[in-house]
Amino acid sequence: MKYNILIFTFSSLLLTFTSCKDEAPSTPDCPRCWDRDMICVDAECDCPEESIETWLELRTSFTSNELEARKFCIMPSPKTFVAYVEPFACIDTFGLTFVEEPWTASPNEVGVPTGTSLVSEIPDDAEYSLTRQVLYIPPMTTDSLKEIHIQLLQPTIGELGITFCRDRAEDGSITGGARMVYKGVFVHPDTVKGRIEFQVLEDENNTMGYLENEVIEPVNLIRTIPYEE
Numbered sequence: 001m002k003y004n005i006l007i008f009t010f011s012s013l014l015l016t017f018t019s020c021k022d023e024a025p026s027t028p029d030c031p032r033c034w035d036r037d038m039i040c041v042d043a044e045c046d047c048p049e050e051s052i053e054t055w056l057e058l059r060t061s062f063t064s065n066e067l068e069a070r071k072f073c074i075m076p077s078p079k080t081f082v083a084y085v086e087p088f089a090c091i092d093t094f095g096l097t098f099v100e101e102p103w104t105a106s107p108n109e110v111g112v113p114t115g116t117s118l119v120s121e122i123p124d125d126a127e128y129s130l131t132r133q134v135l136y137i138p139p140m141t142t143d144s145l146k147e148i149h150i151q152l153l154q155p156t157i158g159e160l161g162i163t164f165c166r167d168r169a170e171d172g173s174i175t176g177g178a179r180m181v182y183k184g185v186f187v188h189p190d191t192v193k194g195r196i197e198f199q200v201l202e203d204e205n206n207t208m209g210y211l212e213n214e215v216i217e218p219v220n221l222i223r224t225i226p227y228e229e
Helices: 002-023
Strands: 039-041 044-046 052-059 067-074 080-083 094-097 147-150 165-168 174-188 191-200 221-223
Touching: 052 094
Parallel strands: none
Antiparallel strands: 039 044, 052 067, 080 094, 080 221, 147 174, 165 174, 174 191, 191 221
């Protein structure tokens, strides 16, 4: 009798344990994130709390005008600056990380910010690769402020990975183009006061001709972690 009770008790415990194990919710895997600075939150890619979020609208392919908005993370660092811009044409809020300290860089130095959006990975379905922009620091004089010129500012709306804005027809053919140039001066080690100027590519049929002589200002680059000597 005691033997039967022991068998019954063991069987009940085993059944209870098995049932609980089966009922335990499975944790879904996090998808591959398009920005390496992202973290997995509830099985979705999201930015860490300390980051600055920005959204980029990328074309889904070279032959499509369809845009897909993606969130990216700008991680604060001593050489990272952010410009808060209301969406206009092919640009909105963007970040730049300088390879060298721009406040102390030598005049006439040509540097390379890592990218308008600090994007480290591009979605698999978007056939883009980030190019490097040109940073030019003109000579300083005793009576002038330190200048920063970015000759080929990358767009954050439309096509990422190119150094100018492009307009496309429904069939994917290019119908227009314009470059963006950032010009600014350091008014403080942590602040560059500047503007974005548009330069329309010469073509009488350019559908982006409306950007000729267009200027966005002020576009101030703000250091994300204060400068320390």
